[in-house]
Amino acid sequence: MAAIVDTAAMIDSAALMNKMGAAAKSAARMLGTASTAQKNAALKAAAAALRAGEQTIVAANAQDMTAGKAKGLTAALLDRLMLDGKRVAAIAQGLEDIAGLPDPVGGVIASWTQPNGLKFERVRTPLGVIGVIYESRPNVTADAGGLCLKAGNACILRGGSESFHSSIAIHACLVEGLLAAGLPAEAIQLVPTTDRAMVGAMLTAATWLDVIVPRGGKSLVARVQSESRVPVFAHLEGNCHVYVEASAEIEMAKRIVLNAKLRRTGVCGAAETLLVERAAIGTHLKPLLTMLLDAGCEVRGDAEAQKVDTRVKPATEADWATEYLDAIIAVRVVDDLDAAIEHISTHGSSHTEAILTQDTAHAADFMNRLDSAILLHNASTQFADGGEFGFGAEIGIATGKMHARGPVGVEQLTTFKYRVHGNGQIRP
Known part of the structure; x- marks a missing residue:
């Protein structure tokens, strides 16, 4: 040795x-x-x-x-x-x-x-x-x-x-x-x-x-x-997303989003972008933004998010593809499930994505159409960890498609x- x-x-x-x-x-x-x-x-x-x-x-x-x-x-x-x-x-x-x-x-x-x-x-x-x-x-x-x-x-x-x-x-x-x-x-x-x-x-x-x-x-x-x-x-980065639909139970959504972003900001399973369905602007967007901002998280949002809370900073195009590994999150309002999937497919890194919804058909559609290594329904992206999968530990998370994928x-x-x-x- x-x-x-x-x-x-x-x-x-x-x-x-x-x-x-x-x-x-x-x-x-x-x-x-x-x-x-x-x-x-x-x-x-x-x-x-x-x-x-x-x-x-x-x-x-x-x-x-x-x-x-x-x-x-x-x-x-x-x-x-x-x-x-x-x-x-x-x-x-x-x-x-x-x-x-x-x-x-x-x-x-x-x-x-x-x-x-x-x-x-x-x-x-x-x-x-x-x-x-x-x-x-x-x-x-x-x-x-x-x-x-x-x-x-x-x-x-x-x-x-x-x-x-x-x-x-x-x-x-x-x-x-x-x-x-x-x-x-x-x-x-x-x-x-x-x-x-x-x-x-x-x-x-x-x-x-x-x-x-x-x-x-x-x-x-x-x-x-x-x-x-x-x-x-290997995986290049963990640009992980949480998509919140109008049917999501609000208290559950708050718990999951807070955990996904701020439990540990430096892990590759930390959420970097929050997508909110347009129909949920009046019920979900404000409490989620307030919670994140009050917890000390910097929020960079689109025009819709900025209207809800003046503390939200304007997002640039680069923010949608950024793995912050810090107490920063990008927030965007999308029209529907199709728009959420399109955004993730365009800007994501094929690592981990979550959908928060009570609509099981939408959850199934989200999981079937996206090709990320890990997809979750009503759970935090921070479960992207080999120990949480029952593997004891992990040597890393692979986002390629040859031989190994995920933890x-x-x-x-x-x-x-x-x-x-x-x-x-x-x-x-």
């Missing part, structure tokens, strides 16, 4: 990538045949190490928080970065939840017999070695490492400089868990430097990596998708192979 190096030092990124990649490939061969019990033991031991090391982890995080504030990180980014006892406990619980999930490896997806007597099975198998590039969320170190382990994959994690010390402390607990279960420490590796050259080295490491998962801002994901020579699970959990971190059983057949 690579030693932690001076974060300011120049490194031979290609040599380091080759060293880590070779070690990961070797570890992946062992993990691919590791028993469910052994993988679960590693996850539980890592969770215990996290709980025992809470003070060390929080102290390491304090270094990152101090540096982040000095660097001028936004409140939303600092919230993503911050760890306390409660959050460390939640990370540990996440690993235990992953241990409690069914093991996908070896599961038979389908089986059939051909007329010639050959018996076919499509069976889940690990992807191999997964590279994860992420920014200011130290919990991703544990989530990604734990999910990859459960799915039988080795992983190489490259966290951001903002969370470097926190990630080192969390990673040490993961390694402790691996060793306690008799698994190789190289199964979960953390890039030991913040040198940006390592990102480029990972993107071109097709010899060692089977897939890359970027988890961060638009610029990071765009770079990965543009430069990677390795397959990518990427253990099942999505596998591929499949075919096992064919015969009794002497030859092909004529």
Whole structure:
């Protein structure tokens, strides 16, 4: 396992990538045949190490928080970065939840017999070695490492400089868990430097990596998708919408909209645009705007929204396509369901959309016609999270259409192979 190096030092990124990649490939061969019990033991031991090391982890995080504030990180980014006892406990619980999930490896997806007597099975198998590039969320170190382990994959994690010390402390607990279960420490590796050259080295490491998962801002994901020579699970941004119809129960709508926008503004499932049906201007628009503004949320609205409350700032065309990741929301009045779907299809990022309505036919139409990865009826967009889906955690949310879509959990971190059983057949 690579030693932690001076974060300011120049490194031979290609040599380091080759060293880590070779070690990961070797570890992946062992993990691919590791028993469910052994993988679960590693996850539980890592969770215990996290709980025992809470003070060390929080102290390491304090270094990152101090540096982040000095660097001028936004409140939303600092919230993503911050760890306390409660959050460390939640990370540990996440690993235990992953241990409690069914093991996908070896599961038979389908089986059939051909007329010639050959018996076919499509069976889940690990992807191999997964590279994860992420920014200011130290919990991703544990989530990604734990999910990859459960799915039988080795992983190489490259966290951001903002969370470097926190990630080192969390990673040490993961390694402790691996060793306690008799698994190789190289199964979960953390890039030991913040040198940006390592990102480029990972993107071109097709010899060692089977897939890359970027988890961060638009610029990071765009770079990965543009430069990677390795397959990518990614989404560019989470421009999520909530559409409120006149039939929506107003108190429920207020609870959901407030939660969708302000529960945590820095997560990719936070609502960025609120659409309100024209027929609901007199009943829903004013209370929703008042609630958001009084809660400290900046509202950028169209002419209709500005008429309702003078505190609403005029929206520009760019606002409809912006992922704020902050206490800002764009508000637009639309004529009907068709107009809402048209707006989302034009400006959305295929991430997560919600409709608030008592009309089940409209809800079904909304879900059928939109092609976003996650669609909700009468629920907050902040449920766009693998843990809330019952996946234990997530390595990220994919909005592409190949292989994985939505929260990427253990099942999505596998591929499949075919096992064919015969009794002497030859092909004529």
